[in-house]
Amino acid sequence: MPHFHGMDDDRQDTQTRRPTLSQVARAAGVSEITASRALRRDGPVARDTRDRVERAAIALNYVPNRLAGTLAGAASRQVGVILPSLSNIVFADVLKGLEDRLEGDGYHPILGISNYDPLREERLLRDLLSWRPAGLVIAPARKTEVTRGLLAAADLPVVEIMDVDAESADMAVGISHHGAGRAMAHYLAGRGYRRFAYLGHGIETDFRATQRLEGFRDGLREVGVTLGDVLCLPGPSTVPLGREGLARLLAEAETPPEAVFFSNDDMAVGGAFHCQAAGIAVPDDLALAGFNGLSIGQALPKPLTTIASQREHIGFVAATHLLDRLAGGNPPRVTNVDFRLIPGATA
Amino acid sequence: MPHFHGMDDDRQDTQTRRPTLSQVARAAGVSEITASRALRRDGPVARDTRDRVERAAIALNYVPNRLAGTLAGAASRQVGVILPSLSNIVFADVLKGLEDRLEGDGYHPILGISNYDPLREERLLRDLLSWRPAGLVIAPARKTEVTRGLLAAADLPVVEIMDVDAESADMAVGISHHGAGRAMAHYLAGRGYRRFAYLGHGIETDFRATQRLEGFRDGLREVGVTLGDVLCLPGPSTVPLGREGLARLLAEAETPPEAVFFSNDDMAVGGAFHCQAAGIAVPDDLALAGFNGLSIGQALPKPLTTIASQREHIGFVAATHLLDRLAGGNPPRVTNVDFRLIPGATA
DNA sequence: CTGAAAGCGCTAACAG
DNA sequence: CTGTTAGCGCTTTCAG
Numbered sequence: 001m002p003h004f005h006g007m008d009d010d011r012q013d014t015q016t017r018r019p020t021l022s023q024v025a026r027a028a029g030v031s032e033i034t035a036s037r038a039l040r041r042d043g044p045v046a047r048d049t050r051d052r053v054e055r056a057a058i059a060l061n062y063v064p065n066r067l068a069g070t071l072a073g074a075a076s077r078q079v080g081v082i083l084p085s086l087s088n089i090v091f092a093d094v095l096k097g098l099e100d101r102l103e104g105d106g107y108h109p110i111l112g113i114s115n116y117d118p119l120r121e122e123r124l125l126r127d128l129l130s131w132r133p134a135g136l137v138i139a140p141a142r143k144t145e146v147t148r149g150l151l152a153a154a155d156l157p158v159v160e161i162m163d164v165d166a167e168s169a170d171m172a173v174g175i176s177h178h179g180a181g182r183a184m185a186h187y188l189a190g191r192g193y194r195r196f197a198y199l200g201h202g203i204e205t206d207f208r209a210t211q212r213l214e215g216f217r218d219g220l221r222e223v224g225v226t227l228g229d230v231l232c233l234p235g236p237s238t239v240p241l242g243r244e245g246l247a248r249l250l251a252e253a254e255t256p257p258e259a260v261f262f263s264n265d266d267m268a269v270g271g272a273f274h275c276q277a278a279g280i281a282v283p284d285d286l287a288l289a290g291f292n293g294l295s296i297g298q299a300l301p302k303p304l305t306t307i308a309s310q311r312e313h314i315g316f317v318a319a320t321h322l323l324d325r326l327a328g329g330n331p332p333r334v335t336n337v338d339f340r341l342i343p344g345a346t347a
Numbered sequence: 348m349p350h351f352h353g354m355d356d357d358r359q360d361t362q363t364r365r366p367t368l369s370q371v372a373r374a375a376g377v378s379e380i381t382a383s384r385a386l387r388r389d390g391p392v393a394r395d396t397r398d399r400v401e402r403a404a405i406a407l408n409y410v411p412n413r414l415a416g417t418l419a420g421a422a423s424r425q426v427g428v429i430l431p432s433l434s435n436i437v438f439a440d441v442l443k444g445l446e447d448r449l450e451g452d453g454y455h456p457i458l459g460i461s462n463y464d465p466l467r468e469e470r471l472l473r474d475l476l477s478w479r480p481a482g483l484v485i486a487p488a489r490k491t492e493v494t495r496g497l498l499a500a501a502d503l504p505v506v507e508i509m510d511v512d513a514e515s516a517d518m519a520v521g522i523s524h525h526g527a528g529r530a531m532a533h534y535l536a537g538r539g540y541r542r543f544a545y546l547g548h549g550i551e552t553d554f555r556a557t558q559r560l561e562g563f564r565d566g567l568r569e570v571g572v573t574l575g576d577v578l579c580l581p582g583p584s585t586v587p588l589g590r591e592g593l594a595r596l597l598a599e600a601e602t603p604p605e606a607v608f609f610s611n612d613d614m615a616v617g618g619a620f621h622c623q624a625a626g627i628a629v630p631d632d633l634a635l636a637g638f639n640g641l642s643i644g645q646a647l648p649k650p651l652t653t654i655a656s657q658r659e660h661i662g663f664v665a666a667t668h669l670l671d672r673l674a675g676g677n678p679p680r681v682t683n684v685d686f687r688l689i690p691g692a693t694a
Numbered sequence: 695c696t697g698a699a700a701g702c703g704c705t706a707a708c709a710g
Numbered sequence: 711c712t713g714t715t716a717g718c719g720c721t722t723t724c725a726g
Contacts, residue, residue, distance in 0.1 A: 033721075067719080
């Protein structure tokens with residue numbers, strides 16, 4: 001006996017539960033499997049039969065149950081997505097690119113936000129895997145051993161996104177943050193600046209910003225320059241933090257810098273605001289450079305010199321590779337998306 | 348005979364498929380249902396038995412299959428979330444609040460982005476429902492008849508978010524956008540301004556902005572003032588659009604306005620940049636007001652006069668009410684989250 | 695082109 | 711406290 005209100009008559013259940021494939025089949029006068037094939041447009045079904053089934057489905061307001069379908073062997077159309085944050089527009093952009101591409105193929109992201117917490121990331125991964133997704137897209141904060149183990153044992157396509165500097169178990173799509181920092185160093189040095197400072201945010205959590213800093217340092221070294229003051233303020237990057245941070249950096253600096261590289265555009269825009277308020281001429285008194293290529297930086301009275309990080313594109317490419325793999329293809333293991341230095345008016 | 352490679356020996360399957368509850372049970376020397384109870388901490392299980400099961404689960408690297416669990420009757424822990432956009436930080440903030448609250452209770456959002464397209468919204472709704480989520484959170488663009496029908500027939504808790512001006516079938520959490528526009532009208536009128544203009548973005552897609560405009564108009568009328576020029580530019584709101592838009596508005600205006608109300612902060616920040624570039628003194632020559640309370644507006648040299656829209660809070664409250672309902676509670680049908688007018692230095 | 699049988703991995707109900 | 715039985719709604723395999 002079924003375990004809901006002792007009824008095994010489908011007509012009764014129609015009142016309380018969603019219609020099932022079996023009901024659609026009966027209404028169309030065919031077997032369950034034929035209805036299934038008709039609705040999925042899989043296998044040979046007579047045109048007429050299919051029409052009948054489809055009409056029955058619409059009449060009953062049938063919504064397939066993909067839990068049952070996936071359990072029975074159909075490929076899941078869910079993709080687990082783990083991001084470190086949503087406070088930053090950067091990850092919202094990536095998610096947009098992801099969702100857009102996935103939805104085109106009828107896939108949907110199940111979302112988890114790790115807040116840059118490796119343990120939360122680990123738990124999230126376990127939770128998402130319990131839904132048996134078709135694949136995984138993850139912007140790792142810091143992978144624990146358990147995380148690595150889960151990923152390795154999961155036996156599904158995994159795309160790690162944002163950077164291509166770290167090791168990845170399966171596929172990776174992103175830019176080289178070290179390379180971006182280095183490119184900015186060469187650009188600024190080429191513009192004639194020689195005394196540099198760096199202003200960053202909570203570095204313990206954002207290792208990609210750290211990679212840019214190291215790339216910047218290395219790039220300067222290559223042209224025989226040493227990076228001067230480095231100030232990293234706790235907390236996430238914000239415009240106010242950049243504004244206050246630059247004031248503090250300039251106040252504390254032993255030798256005043258000619259140019260400041262910021263951990264990202266939010267911080268750099270804050271810096272631009274400080275200069276404006278303090279009457280510092282940009283770029284003559286002080287040059288400013290950011291990272292990300294946010295529209296806000298480009299809309300400043302003096303467009304910000306920065307690097308476009310192609311966020312939405314990264315999400316799009318990650319999804320494309322995942323879908324390709326699911327379709328039996330063999331996409332590249334590492335996709336180094338080009339960044340683009342945007343010469344603005346601030347450096 | 349099982350339909351994968353003709354094996355019905357679990358030990359073989361361990362190589363190719365994920366371990367199942369049955370394997371955990373066998374390893375612990377108990378029945379499946381006992382293992383199930385032990386891992387879910389449901390029903391009476393001897394302490395010792397539970398320990399054995401848990402050790403076995405860890406040893407086998409067991410990850411439960413929630414598709415099977417949910418199909419068998421356990422409550423789903425997925426929540427369908429439909430948002431109109433992710434380009435705008437506003438919805439990323441809401442999503443953050445949602446995810447944060449949901450994850451605390453072990454729930455995860457399945458995401459769909461409608462791009463303000465009613466038909467895409469409809470398809471999305473159908474897709475998400477096919478995963479049999481425990482509930483739904485939706486920021487509707489424009490509901491079609493089908494959408495209404497699906498929602499009504501879905502028989503699950505639904506929270507409509509962002510605004511409380513429209514009709515909702517089940518629960519609603521948001522602010523009154525009409526009220527916000529009205530509040531800004533009263534505030535600006537109280538500051539002595541009398542000649543007003545409005546600058547907006549693609550109004551056809553964003554009906555909440557339209558509600559603010561109508562509220563603004565109504566508020567002005569209440570104090571005996573008529574709204575002057577209204578300029579709505581196609582496309583999504585961006586800083587550059589606000590900048591160019593204000594230039595155009597001022598050029599075309601018959602009588603120059605004393606104050607401009609923008610559709611949101613992005614647009615208003617653009618307006619502030621235009622004033623700065625064009626040498627227009629703010630607020631003496633021209634007062635500016637936005638909506639949302641974004642940090643960028645507050646970090647401007649002159650903080651923007653605006654209205655905080657409590658986005659993350661809306662997401663958090665929506666999730667809280669959903670969870671409450673799922674737990675058998677009876678949260679309010681309409682939750683009018685207070686907005687907060689932030690008097691800045693621009694009006 | 696259509697169908698019957700079997701089973702995906704799990705949990706609710708009912709017995710011991 | 712533990713187990714047996716049945717079945718969630720669907721798709722696979724194999725047989726017409």
